[in-house]
Amino acid sequence: MAKASEGRRLPKKDYEARVPVLRAELVKMQVALQHAPFPVLLVIAGDEASGKGDVVNILNGWLDPRGVETFAFHDPTDEERERPPMWRYWRSLPPRGRMAIYAGGWHTDALLADPRNPRELADFDETLRRLAHFEGLLADDGALIVKIWLRLSKDAQRARLRDLADDPDTAWRVSPADWKSHRDYDRLARLAERMRRATHRPGAPWHVIDAGDPRCRNLAVADYLVARFHAHARARKKIPAAIRPRRTVALRPAGLRRLHALALDQRLSESAYEAKRDKWLGRLNRAVRAAAEQGRSIVWVFEGWDAAGKGGAIRRLTSAIDARDCRVIPVAKPTDEEKSHHYLWRFWRHVPRAGRVTIYDRSWFGRVLVERLEGFCRDDEWRRAYAELNDFEAQLTAHGIIVLKFWLHLSNAEQLRRFRHREETAYKRHKINAEDWRNRRKWPAYEIAVGDMLALTHRPHAPWHLVPADNKRHARLQILKVSCKQIAATLET
């Protein structure tokens, strides 16, 4: 971490000479940012009374307010509490070409836990690991992350608190809690140090600035921001924009083997299906209600070949669930708002509240399927995605959300039959187009990508269920059964 320079005092005259120059630099930066292919995240954190709020306000005064948004994480709202803890940070992320200033950032939220015993410290470390992952994810996506820690020595803190308390205009800003944390300075400083170490990573380093002299502090923050911006913009230019679709070599052949081992000739007669369907729909209905009563939400993920029957399977599911608590999210081309964010942002948006259900018809796995094969992302990006997807799902399950993932598998011949049937049936013709035929020709490549996905994102809390889908009735019943079982098993633990 960069060292703070202590003890300097900058005369007002020198400060006032520097400010207009720096402001011009900041505005120049903002003009460049408008067309930059990345967002800027500026975190202003620091010791108590180091002037985080002042710095944020001063920066906002210097910057053009258009294109900058400031976030402070007050107490979570109930909409936030009902989702995994990172949800509120995801919803605050700026799109590419824009900047967000975080007063305190997620780091101050984490420090508020104020861990005191080994168990609390372990939780704290786990939170920090999650924050580091979050920042790494964004940095990998190209975001510029500037994290500043304003350091104030214990003596300077005491002096600052006294100054504030003595001035009738600012006395309201000093609370008994501030004095308490002043007396606890050394322990809190160690905790902050632990936090910074755990979240100091390439792409998201901490920069410590001494806050003893407010004028020096303000200039140092702005200087550092401008310098980081230009260095980042230069470095980004070197990343090749052109992308060639990746040659398809399996990363983990085990997944492909699992796929090929699936028996596709399983059949279920109409009478056998109808005899069992209602029983399982009833069970599913009760399972979903039991989950809701415990405040647990359910996320279904449906992936599968074109024409594998995802829509029909989802329809059977929803017929057993109260529609008022259930959303189906069809995942197609992202909107332009979605495109200007990290690829996971559009899925975080729809994470259900406590006790609700979200069904994703196609999902985040598009990153390692269509995006991998069509070259919509770089090679390093889809390779990295497996870990990112696992972490995303781990956050859902850690929050108590039940994640049910299905791959609907089809034989190549059955797909052909269904495509032809769609073309021949008037009211199904809208479901088939040239792109479906084009994707069909890439079947072997897709198979490899599917295999890798199954092998690399099959996790104990969010396992993949492979469903032979050549027979629709068999597939639908299996989905119902497996869903009931996984929900029941999760609720029991």
Place this chain on the structure above:
Amino acid sequence: MAKASEGRRLPKKDYEARVPVLRAELVKMQVALQHAPFPVLLVIAGDEASGKGDVVNILNGWLDPRGVETFAFHDPTDEERERPPMWRYWRSLPPRGRMAIYAGGWHTDALLADPRNPRELADFDETLRRLAHFEGLLADDGALIVKIWLRLSKDAQRARLRDLADDPDTAWRVSPADWKSHRDYDRLARLAERMRRATHRPGAPWHVIDAGDPRCRNLAVADYLVARFHAHARARKKIPAAIRPRRTVALRPAGLRRLHALALDQRLSESAYEAKRDKWLGRLNRAVRAAAEQGRSIVWVFEGWDAAGKGGAIRRLTSAIDARDCRVIPVAKPTDEEKSHHYLWRFWRHVPRAGRVTIYDRSWFGRVLVERLEGFCRDDEWRRAYAELNDFEAQLTAHGIIVLKFWLHLSNAEQLRRFRHREETAYKRHKINAEDWRNRRKWPAYEIAVGDMLALTHRPHAPWHLVPADNKRHARLQILKVSCKQIAATLET
């Protein structure tokens, strides 16, 4: 209102013969909807125990779940409570080409108030007026609004509640409150009737369906939906898509006169400005904090000629406000998500929470300025907009939000001077382009539109403040002063 047909009983066999036909019709409708230039809002409301939830679930089973979303308005979340009551409905609106089903709709929310005395009834009527306006606004924008009331006679209600209570699988659905409302049947029916009358309008009529026979009920709902959809799609085709910019004739010459009467030669020296600026910034800071302490939010709206200094004025304002509680929303071209909604949707999105500040840099008035003059909307649309904008602002102020509107006025010569200055100054060149020059040539037309806006949207609770902006210092100080005064005056009342 359409009459309900009572007393029919449909044999199961006939029902099962009708369902596949109807489902095919529904899917055909959904395919057509995908490319339709309007959204579909389906409200399923009705008497207690009439099977609203069942109908919603059955429809969801029949429809392709992709493209349909269901909303039920449970207790408002704190994020919702801190905004005007209609905010939660705005955020649930489907984009064009998609459908939302509202279980109960906003109407059921309104009935929950259960007004019993004249004062409560007056509030109830006011709520209904607001709902009618909301629906009218959406209908005018082309939305198809299908509102169904499921009617159940008192005898049928008693029988239905008994059936539910007797079956161990459904007994949980009958609460003591249900029996209480059954005993109160007549009064509640009159209240519902009053609600339906008040919100039965062209473009959003109520259709009453007898819910005595569940099978008849289900078919009648789906039939009506399909019929309304096709009638609406046909009617929409007759609306001319081509738009010619409106010849610019003032609707209310008084506004233009007010604009021309403004003295633009007011000057303020640098020393006079600096002597007063800090005092007013301090006052503004205290005023904003005082508002926040009362849980009141503030919305600033800045409109004005290109180069009138909106950005600079906003920057002065924000320098006095804690950036952590303040958002600046620059209003430029809408995103594609925004374009697929009613034009007010993008402004509703950013309405501040209690105690926060939103500053709109350009605003909803674009509808009656640029959209009017460039032909981005039809003649009837911008003419209607004045009332819509007034209602929007009335909802904000009724919720306690302080609305501050500024028009920054410039002489034609001063604009020319500033445009040239921008072109000559390296770090300002990005602020001027061909479109600015093009708009400048339309000055007289814009003046007329501005005049109409000032005349037609100047309201006691959200007045327009005209600011002579040829002298930036004078303008900035006036904005500070006027803002302080309006905030103080509002807090005192």
